[in-house]
Amino acid sequence: MSSVWFRTWKSTPKIDCGLCGRPTCSSFSRAVLVGDLNVSACPVLGLAEFVNVRKELETSRARRMESRPRTAPDRPKGGVLYTRPCKDTDERLMAEFRVYNGIEPGEPVRFPEFDPGILCDMMECLHVPFEEVKCSRDLGYGRIKASEMSITVLQDGRVNMRRVASKDLVSEIFEKIERVIIGAVVCECCGCDLLSILAGCTIREVDPSHPVFDAGSSFSLEKDIARRPLTRGNLESAVGSPASMTMDMLDLLHDQLLWEIEQCMDGAPSQRSKEMDSDKARCIVADLMQSDACKGKETIVLKALSLLRTVLAGLDGIKDVAFMQSQLGEDEHRIVQSYIEQVMDGVLTEVMPDTDYSRVMLSYAHLNKVNNAVRLLNRWDHS
Ligand code: SF4
Structure with a gap:
């Protein structure tokens, strides 16, 4: 039988756009289950097509609130x-x-x-x-x-x-x-995972007061590094040449993401670039985490992993928007194109579209994910 956490996550839009203030639908569903957030915090769930999903989530929350928490x-x-x-x-x-x-x-x-x-x-x-x-x-x-x-x-x-x-x-x-x-590892204060907190895509800036920064039994995380932005130069000076594959991969992904956004802006999404295998990309950073070069530098390597996950999510987001474009009416298409232009610079407007325009709202949600990736990659480049 699947866990209550998994079942509840299944009752979310699974877009991971971050508009609810939590970085992923998974962390949103955890916060809803323990009563930290209301279902209404997710603007996507406000769309008419999600009415049943919303009800399922409300039911799971009511059941869960009756159970007692275990102790550490x-x-x-x-x-x-x-x-x-x-x-x-x-x-x-x-x-x-x-x-x-x-x-x-x-x-x-x-x-x-x-x-x-x-x-x-x-x-x-x-x-x-x-x-x-x-x-x-x-x-x-x-x-x-x-x-x-x-x-x-x-x-x-x-x-x-x-x-x-x-x-x-x-x-x-x-x-x-x-x-x-x-x-x-999930943080006890907010229900977000450590990687999302390190990416800085949560409501709180990267703040080492999250209890999850004390996590780890065989090593400790350096909290002061958590606050510093991740740049190519920072990673290189901390870990040295063993980080070169990770750095090259992030550069490649940066180019790929910008290329995909441009294609989407031109309305020509059919030609795909040569895609990086996301499992392989993740494993390159996982290998670095296990290397001797990473010892004592875990936080900065985890930040690289969190950037990687954000960029991979951004790539998925832009592909979804490219696919949805063909279903948009003329006015909707014009609005979404203006969002795509903003995303190219990582400055997507915070003014959300009206939930009456469902397809525009969904495109906006996916584009917020892309925007987060572009924002972080702009910092990464700033060595
Ligand atoms: S706002 Fe986005 S991340 Fe949050 S639950 Fe809704 S779809 Fe998921």
């Missing part, structure tokens, strides 16, 4: 909950670790530990020495297999390992996994 468990040193001989073979170890999410033991926990979409995107980048990685977006947990070992990442932040050869290997594997999935 103890914070284990180095993340270790236990390490002991395996039940089936004494020569191997079983162990349990926990990815710390920044919530003090005993405090109420309102949200799940991980955003399931980001958790799975990132877990699927865990290659060597793992042979098989499976992750369920419905349930928000993942399984990994490597030779005799089996590892499970649970929704409450625990990482369970079986049949591991040595104590050192247990810690090494945990750190490797934690480095790759830490961006999926």
